[in-house]
Amino acid sequence: MSNMEALTAEPCCPPLNERPLSAEEAVRTAAMFKALGDPVRLRLFSAVASHEGGEACVCDISDVGVSQPTVSHHLKKLREAGLLTSERRGTWVYYRVAPSVLAAMGRMLGQYAA
Amino acid sequence: MSNMEALTAEPCCPPLNERPLSAEEAVRTAAMFKALGDPVRLRLFSAVASHEGGEACVCDISDVGVSQPTVSHHLKKLREAGLLTSERRGTWVYYRVAPSVLAAMGRMLGQYAA
DNA sequence: TGTCTATGTTGACACATGTCGAAGCTTTGG
DNA sequence: CCAAAGCTTCGACATGTGTCAACATAGACA
Numbered sequence: 001m002s003n004m005e006a007l008t009a010e011p012c013c014p015p016l017n018e019r020p021l022s023a024e025e026a027v028r029t030a031a032m033f034k035a036l037g038d039p040v041r042l043r044l045f046s047a048v049a050s051h052e053g054g055e056a057c058v059c060d061i062s063d064v065g066v067s068q069p070t071v072s073h074h075l076k077k078l079r080e081a082g083l084l085t086s087e088r089r090g091t092w093v094y095y096r097v098a099p100s101v102l103a104a105m106g107r108m109l110g111q112y113a114a
Numbered sequence: 115m116s117n118m119e120a121l122t123a124e125p126c127c128p129p130l131n132e133r134p135l136s137a138e139e140a141v142r143t144a145a146m147f148k149a150l151g152d153p154v155r156l157r158l159f160s161a162v163a164s165h166e167g168g169e170a171c172v173c174d175i176s177d178v179g180v181s182q183p184t185v186s187h188h189l190k191k192l193r194e195a196g197l198l199t200s201e202r203r204g205t206w207v208y209y210r211v212a213p214s215v216l217a218a219m220g221r222m223l224g225q226y227a228a
Numbered sequence: 229t230g231t232c233t234a235t236g237t238t239g240a241c242a243c244a245t246g247t248c249g250a251a252g253c254t255t256t257g258g
Numbered sequence: 259c260c261a262a263a264g265c266t267t268c269g270a271c272a273t274g275t276g277t278c279a280a281c282a283t284a285g286a287c288a
Contacts, residue, residue, distance in 0.1 A: 016156075016159060016160045016163045016164070017160075017163035017164050017211070018164055019160075019164050020157065020160050020161040020164055020175075021156060021157050021160040023153065023157070023178075023179065026153035026154070026156045026157045026160070027153045029153075029156055030150065030151050030152055030153040030155075030156045031151075033147045033148075033150040033151040033156070034147075034148070034151030034152070035151075036144065036147040036151075037144050037145075037147040037148030037149075037150075037151040038144055038148070038245090038246080039137065039140035039141045039143075039144040040140070040246085041144075042130075042135060042140045042143055042144045042147070043134060043135050043137070043140045045130060046130045046131070046133075046134050046135040046140070047134040049130045049131035050130070050131050050132055050133050050134055057264090058264075058265065059264070059265090061134075062265095064137075065137065066246085066247070066248090067247070067248055067249080068264090068265075068266095069247085069248065069249080069250095069265090069266075069267080069268095070246070070247055070248070071265090072265060072266050072267085073246080073247085073266090073267090074246085075265095075266095076266080076267095088254085088255090088265090090255070090256075091254085091255055091256060091263070091264060091265095092264070092265085093264075093265060093266090097131070097226075099226050102223055102226030102227070103226050103227070105223055105226070105227075106220060106223040106226050106227025107227070109216055109219055109220040109223070109227065112211075112213050112216030112217050112219070112220050113216070113217070113219075113220025113221070113223065113227045152275090152276080154276085171234090172234075172235065173234070173235095180276085180277070180278090181277070181278055181279080182234090182235075182236095183235090183236080183237080183238095183277080183278065183279080183280095184276070184277055184278070185235090186235060186236050186237080187236090187237090187276075187277080188276085189235095189236095190236080190237095202235090202284080202285085204285070204286075205233070205234060205235095205284090205285060205286065206234070206235090207234080207235060207236090
């Protein structure tokens with residue numbers, strides 16, 4: 001397990017209002033926004049981000065109205081986008097937020113974020 | 115024309131790490147992120163946001179590698195998501211950034227944005 | 229009126245995505 | 259070693275989405 005998938009989503013690009021994005025930059029950046037562009041994923045992410053200790057086991061957050069395989073599928077997408085990392089400890093798998101990619105997203109929103 | 119579509123995407127929700135989002139909040143918020151979750155849309159948005167004067171005519175930004183109808187389609191999506199507004203002035207249609215929705219997105223990224 | 233230019237809309241298509249049930253893998257605990 | 263619990267993967271299906279060509283619309287200008 002661990003986070004060997006988080007390759008494509010390192011901090012990337014300038015603020016969106018600085019200059020037009022290139023095609024390659026846009027592909028990389030769109031992947032980050034796309035990962036949060038689904039309601040179920042957004043709820044899962046928010047559940048992890050707001051959980052005490054900064055991490056949550058799947059069992060803590062899987063009550064979002066879809067089946068457990070679907071939860072797992074969405075968590076995988078969030079991992080692949082670099083937004084979450086996972087770690088198995090005994091029986092349970094714990095997820096936590098990967099701050100760097102979110103920081104990149106915030107930076108791209110630039111002045112608007114303030 | 116104008117921006118009569120920008121209904122669903124007003125500033126909405128607390129920072130993602132404050133508390134778990136409700137289903138309704140997640141639907142509204144995911145729509146904003148989803149709108150920027152496509153490379154072509156991200157390039158169009160960035161082209162408008164970085165254009166001098168804060169606005170751009172379609173003819174200024176439509177060189178993103180897809181056909182003209184596709185550009186129009188994506189600009190419509192960005193309008194519906196509340197990220198852009200459009201206005202016709204004579205022959206040309208001008209697009210500009212709607213700051214409020216971006217501010218909402220930035221606020222949701224919370225501490226990470228800094 | 230008519231024609232040209234700039235955008236938007238429609239219809240069709242291929243592909244991506246969200247969803248589930250069933251099956252598989254891992255660890256814990258008898 | 260076996261069974262149960264937690265999570266992931268697989269296979270299948272319906273729906274959503276990006277794309278284009280063709281057509282429609284709106285304004286400028288003759």
